[in-house]
Amino acid sequence: MIWGALRKAARLRPAVQSPCLRWTRPCSARAALRAVHRTAPAPLPSARFRSLLAASRSPFRTFVSSAVAPSASTPTPPPAQLPILTPRSVGIWLMISSTLVFAIVVVGGVTRLTESGLSITEWRPITGILPPLTQAEWEAEFEKYKKTPEFKMLNSSATLDDFKFIFAMEWGHRLLGRLLGVVFVAPLLYFGLRRKISRRTFYTLFGLGSLIGAQGVLGWYMVQSGLDDALLDTPGAVPRVSQYRLAAHLGMALALYAGMFGAGMAAIKDWKFSRGAGWSGMDAKACSKAIKSVLANPSVRTFKVQAWALTGLVLLTALSGAFVAGLDAGLLYNEFPLMGGRLAPPADELFSPLYAKSPDASDLWWRNIFENPTTVQFDHRVLATTTYLTTLLLWLQSRRVPLLPPLARTATTAAFAMANLQVLLGISTLLYLVPVPLAAAHQAGSVMLLSAMLHVLVTLRRPGQAARMWRQALARGKRGTGAGTEKVAS
Structure with a gap:
């Protein structure tokens, strides 16, 4: 028995x-x-x-x-x-998923720059995994593209080889999105069923997984705006996707990236903390008692609020860049810091009555802000300059806060270095008339700057309750069980 x-x-x-x-x-x-x-x-x-x-x-x-x-x-x-402590493998998986989102954002930017986004005229989430394999299939896809406003208005001289190039760019972008769904959803179900993550963590990550599906739907909704035949009958219309839908598509991608990156980094740091590592670069023996006092310090709390505000400003600047890309506003005023020999264009150009559609011109302001290429570029310049100066101020502030954790100070320095690189990429992209390599690097730089600011926030985050409890349990176990139990725990 x-x-x-x-x-x-x-x-x-x-x-x-x-x-x-x-x-x-x-x-x-x-x-x-x-x-x-x-x-x-x-x-x-x-x-x-x-x-x-x-x-x-x-x-x-x-x-x-x-x-x-x-x-x-x-x-x-x-x-x-x-409580269930999220293992390090979950953090590594989330970091891999966020890297894949980063690649999708960059490839999506290249797709927009090469005007390849309207080459695939149908949305087939399952059967669209395979590209055309025979000559007949390629010609059938090309015939579908010939019916679009983009071909009739801009690319009527395109050959089948030209079409194959832009088709490959858009197909690769969509394939990466499908790959992200598999890479994220399958391990999530495994970790959830094996109870390697808590129920609350599972629901949070399930919400991120839902964003992946919503992102695919929003992407197709964006593409549809450039396939509308009404563009053929609209005077002055350009066959491209709506800048509003493009910004929404990019914004959801950045939210997905931030969620995965932040959760992955927090899980890895919590795991290390539970095993006895120091917090945010502090000494491992003294950090357990010092965390609460450091985070309660008024100077540190103010610094954390400023870091959150700067992170939101970085995100807002990136979204304004989506409007610049959607309206091809980067092809105007290719000089810096002046615009036409002055710091700002004339007021009648920034708020032109030509963009107002309401009879009483009540929509003059907001339509110029979002639909006037000159105003859109000016706004992006102002936001980018403000972001850079704010990052500089935050870096200077990190030198003055005595109780700021060492890793938080290092992360702030890295963010300021990335801001310098991003400014150089933005100015170079403007001066050289938006070449694809520089423009793609500039978009990648915006995500890297967002990553640097997320890292700053994670370094100022208190370890989770599960990590703190496991750390205390391990410390008591080492003191109470002696060498025999330490051998088992190792």
Whole structure:
């Protein structure tokens, strides 16, 4: 009877995550019995042994953890009483997913710059994975493209080889989006079913996964705006996607990236903290007591609020760049810092009545801000300059706050360095009439600057409750169990 119960317990899969033990696979019942007798400090009382057998439905990892405890007075709580700590593998997976989103944003920018986004005239989420494979299929796709306003108004002289190039760009962009869905959703289901993440974390990541599907729908909604035949009958119309939908598409991509990047980095740092590492570059022995006092310091709290505001400003500047790309506003006023020999264009050009569509011109202001290429470029210049100066001020502020964690100060310096590089890329893109390599690098730089600011925020984040509890449990376990238990925990 006892042997059968041990065999049953050994076959059970663990349901909680414990960084204290390294039992990763079920072992045989004989090996389990040997492990219990080898590590137990004294023969187990019969009542204790019967209670363990009665709890054989619990995971074997919890059974071994209870069996090797030196005494009932040990203050270390059993793993079953600790919250689920997100493992480092989840953080690495999230960082890989965010890198894939970063690649999609860059490829999407190249697709827009090469005017390839309208080459695929149908949205087929499943069957569209394969490109045309035969000559007949290529010609059929080319015939569909010939019916679009872009071909009739701009690319009527394009050949089949020209079409294959722009088709490949758009197809690659969509393929990366499908790949992101597989890379993100499949591991999420695995981590959720195996209970490697808490329920709250699962729901948060499930929300990010829903954004991936919504992003695909929004992308097709954006493409449809450039395929509308009404463009053929609109005076002065240009066959391109709506700048509003383009900005929404980019904004959702940046939100998806920020969610994955921030969650992944936080999970990795929490895991390291739970294993005894220092917080944000502070000494590991003193940081547990110092975290609360540092984050409660008024200067640090003010710095954190400023970092959040700057992160929002970086995001707003990136979205304004989507309007610049959507209206080809970068092809105007290719000089810096002046625009036509002055700091700002004339007021009648910035707020031209030609863009007002309401009879009383009540929409004059907002339509010029979002639809006038001159105003759009001017706004982007102002936002970019403000972002750069604010990053400079935040970097100077990081030198003056004495209690600021060392890693937060280093991350702020990295953000300021990235802001300098981004300004150089933006000015070069403007002066050289928006070449594809420079423009793509400029868009990638905006995401990297956002990443740097997210890193600053993560360095000012208090470790999660699960990480703090596991760190305390491990520290008490090392003090109370001695060398034998430390060997098991290693």
